[in-house]
Amino acid sequence: MIEEVINPFESTVKPFCDCNFPTTLRDDIHEIVTCKCGEDIISDDLQWEWDSAGSESYVNGKNITFHPTYSSGTAVVRGKSALKKGMIHYWEIRVLTQLSGTDQMFGVGTNEVNLTEFNYTYTSALGLNGNSWAFSYRGFKQHNGESSIYGNKINQGCIVGVLLDLSLGYIEFFINRRSLGIAYRNIPTDKSLYPMVCSTASKSSIRLITSLSFEDSLIYRSYETIVKNGLLKSLQILPGLEHLLLRYWYLNPPPRYSSQTNSNELSIEDEIILLKKMSKRQKIEKIEEHADSEEEFDLYKNAFIEPVKDKTIEDSEEEIYHFLL
Secondary structure (H helix, E strand, O other): OOOOOOOOOOOEOOOOOOOOOOOOOOOOHHHHOOOOOOOOOOOOOOOOOEEOOOOOEEEEOOEEEEOOOOOOOOEEEEEOOOOOOOEEEEEEEEEOOOOOOOOEEEEEEEOOOOOOOOOOOOOOOOOOOOOEEEEEOOOEEEEOOEEEEOOOEOOOOOEEEEEEEOOOOEEEEEEOOEEEEEEEOOOOOOOOEEEEEEEOOOOEEEEEEEEEEEEOOHHHHHHHHHHHOOOHHHHHOOOOOHHHHHHOHHHOOOOOOOHHHOOOOOOHHHHHHHHOOOOHHHHHHHHHHOOOOHHHHHHHHHHOOOOOOOHHHHHHHHHHHHHHO
16 A cells, blocks of 8 residues: 655646536446547547456447446456557547546556556556656646656646656656656566556546557657747748648647646646746756755656657757758
């Protein structure tokens, strides 16, 4: 049994949009939630769908309803097929119902994860051992039984994004298309990994709204570097490169749709997005400002973790980087 993680950031992340979501649990939740906000730039073609085998859930293509009758434990669902090795994968999940109960988690795991192990136990099932890595709706990340604060709590109407880099071996989570920083850099690139979700709450529902996969390339790494250094405007003025903006849209997503987020006050996640464009010295100074609070220190530190790059990519990146600019 893992020790409960207390999140000092009491606030819950606001929904991605202002659409109305049901306040009560319903069997037809997937039919009545017609929200498509943020999907105008997304292809309808999904790279994978959920697998219903061995789960205490109703799975219908991209939709999942956990514990459709009543809950007696934790339901774990994974994708139908393993994600291709050596590639970059990104997927998004829309939370359709209010979140409550022991946990709802999003992440990845190997084929050694026992999907039925916790059918009669309420627990944060993903990340309990070395075979899975996950982010909880309560705002913490978990792997190998160790949990730590990673972001604010999320709830109904939020979009959870997962970026899994099976070339460099790291995983990064997004809330409403804002990165929370790299969560783990020890992701094995030689094992079969599957997208996974779990929930303990009866009739809790989610929807897979996008799943993308890209081959690793110098173009991708260069574009990623340009975005992280705040130089995207320089790229936008170059003719013939619009396709990069559309293909890798999640690296520089459009603003959230919710009018509730038009406040001048930045959330922790929004502030971290801006801090990522700071120089190394400025980042260090910002982290040190929060050294008195262990939780805030860890949260800011996570935002500045950089993936370990393969030398062949690193050596050639500068040439392509200048070529694009």
